[in-house]
Amino acid sequence: MRILHTSDWHLGAAHCERSRAEEQGHFLDWLLTIIEARQVDVLVVAGDVFDTANPPAEALSLYYRFLARLSALGGTTASGGPRAAVIVGGNHDSASRLDAPRDALEALEAYVIGGYDAAREGAPHADPAGVLVPLRAAGSDVQLILAAVPFLNDWRIGVRGFDASPDEQLTSMHEKFTEVYARLADKASAAFPGVPVVATGHLTCLAQRGTRVTDADGIPCEINRVGTLGAMGPGIFDERYRYVALGHIHRGFAVDGRVRYSGTPLQVGLVEGADDRKVLLVDLDVGGTKVEAIGVPVRRRLLKLAGSVEEIRTKLQALQSIPGELPPYVSIEATLAAPDAGVEAALRDFAQSQRGTSCDVVSVRTAVVRQGGAVDASSAAAFVAALTPESAFEFAWQARYGRDSVPSDPVMQRFRKLVEENSQRGEKAS
Ligand SMILES: [Mn+2]
Structure with missing residues (x-):
């Protein structure tokens, strides 16, 4: 058998x-x-x-x-x-x-x-x-x-x-x-x-x-x-x-x-x-x-590109279309020296403008760090203004489990689901 x-x-x-x-x-x-x-x-x-x-x-x-x-x-x-x-x-x-x-x-x-x-x-x-x-x-x-x-x-x-x-x-x-x-x-x-x-x-x-x-x-x-x-x-x-x-x-x-x-x-x-x-x-x-x-033949890749904005641009440029594969779903994790509300749109535009490759940027997460990895306190107000539910969750996570700890994808997925359910509940209630 x-x-x-x-x-x-x-x-x-x-x-x-x-x-x-x-x-x-x-x-x-x-x-x-x-x-x-x-x-x-x-x-x-x-x-x-x-x-x-x-x-x-x-x-x-x-x-x-x-x-x-x-x-x-x-x-x-x-x-x-x-x-x-x-x-x-x-x-x-x-x-x-x-x-x-x-x-x-x-x-x-x-x-x-x-x-x-x-x-x-x-x-x-x-x-x-x-x-x-x-x-x-x-x-x-x-x-x-x-x-x-x-x-x-x-x-x-x-x-x-x-x-x-x-x-x-x-x-x-x-x-x-x-x-x-x-x-x-x-x-x-x-x-x-x-x-x-x-x-x-x-x-x-x-x-x-x-x-x-x-x-x-x-x-x-x-x-x-x-x-x-x-x-x-x-x-x-x-x-x-x-x-x-x-x-x-x-x-x-x-x-x-x-x-x-x-x-x-x-x-x-x-x-x-x-x-x-x-x-x-x-x-x-x-x-x-x-x-x-x-x-099993690969049909679509899920990719994570992490680094500074420059590094991410270089990585996006290096992406090649692969015959037989659908455009990859790309998650970006950018490290910024200072808060930048426009960076997400800029990176999405940049990804779209690349000839010869096609990829779908599905998420952009940003984190502000200064030398040594600590959050820059002087720009705290701007930083808070730029916070998304996801980045807030990540900071809460790091406050609890240490700065080097990152919530795993399954945890993030559950968190997103919770946020989504919560906002749906809010819509229904309103
Ligand atoms: Mn399973």
């Missing part, structure tokens, strides 16, 4: 209010060609299909159109059986919304498990869309079982709360996650003895239990109390699983040979680089498991 493992599509995600639908659609088109050309048996999406619990219609349309086209794909599969998709919910998805169309999607061989419900673990033959999904090759032989585990709220599976010490909480978290995966492996091997089992998960797992994740991992927000306890280790996955397809961390990497993150196929924010995005092709043979990474 040949699996294609991907995760964290974040359909419907925008970047600084710019739609990403074009590059998301481009990725899905490309994915279909790979699935057909490489004779994939089962597509596995390990959570965060959508960016928000209530995705825009455009994102829903991309998703359903993709599933319809996947089901209609020609060609054969590696095993000769029907082509299937197994999709689990992530922490960004609404479990119930993802689950709502599951009966209809089953007719397309797309099995959706939006949320975890222990009662639904069920008998796999009685409930083909339960957490255990049996996949058939040519004829009717079950060739592979997917233990399709979505994002699990730790409190729902009984992980000890803040009444326990951090060590006890981490231990309890390990125990409970281990129990869930072991129980599913038991059920799978009881129902289908000898059939290989593959699991999914949407969680934070690193080789060394208790490790803190870093910004380079591109974590949109921490789950399973990782912020206080650190990551879980790969020991939570029963040894009977031949492969574990994980989502949540946006960097693609192997926790160990068997437990892997595919990473997001598209840059979701500035934390993830544009290059080195991939999907994983996983072959389960009698001899063993073979994993091949396939690079």
Whole structure:
């Protein structure tokens, strides 16, 4: 059986209010060609299909159109059986919304498990869309079982709360996650003895239990109390699983040979680089498991240009159009010697005036610094006048976490969302 493992599509995600639908659609088109050309048996999406619990219609349309086209794909599969998709919910998805169309999607061989419900673990033959999904090759032989585990709220599976010490909480978290995966492996091997089992998960797992994740991992927000306890280790996955397809961390990497993150196929924010995005092709043979990474073509880059105004001009001049790519979305972070209310417009004009390149400046942030990095107090009044909600937030952040600390993109995104919601509320009220 040949699996294609991907995760964290974040359909419907925008970047600084710019739609990403074009590059998301481009990725899905490309994915279909790979699935057909490489004779994939089962597509596995390990959570965060959508960016928000209530995705825009455009994102829903991309998703359903993709599933319809996947089901209609020609060609054969590696095993000769029907082509299937197994999709689990992530922490960004609404479990119930993802689950709502599951009966209809089953007719397309797309099995959706939006949320975890222990009662639904069920008998796999009685409930083909339960957490255990049996996949058939040519004829009717079950060739592979997917233990399709979505994002699990730790409190729902009984992980000890803040009444326990951090060590006890981490231990309890390990125990409970281990129990869930072991129980599913038991059920799978009881129902289908000898059939290989593959699991999914949407969680934070690193080789060394208790490790803190870093910004380079591109974590949109921490789950399973990782912020206080650190990551879980790969020991939570029963040894009977031949492969574990994980989502949540946006960097693609192997926790160990068997437990892997595919990473997001598209840059979701500035934390993830544009290059080195991939999907994983996983072959389960009698001899063993073979994993091949396939690079996802870049359709649009999200770039950050930082420095003095002069440096930013030079960087804008150096931007080259890349054949096959859409104009990059550029975020500018300019350091100024003195407040300058006109700098934003000037930089946008300058970017527009560049021949031979096209880029879309999506945000300009400025910070006033004098030698040594401190804010110039003599121009404080002008500085305050030039403050935006974002720069005010950044200063508040630095006042609290130190001058070298910068809020990460996910934090900024949440802040912008809050500002936006707040202003919408204000409009409604007025
Ligand atoms: Mn994600």
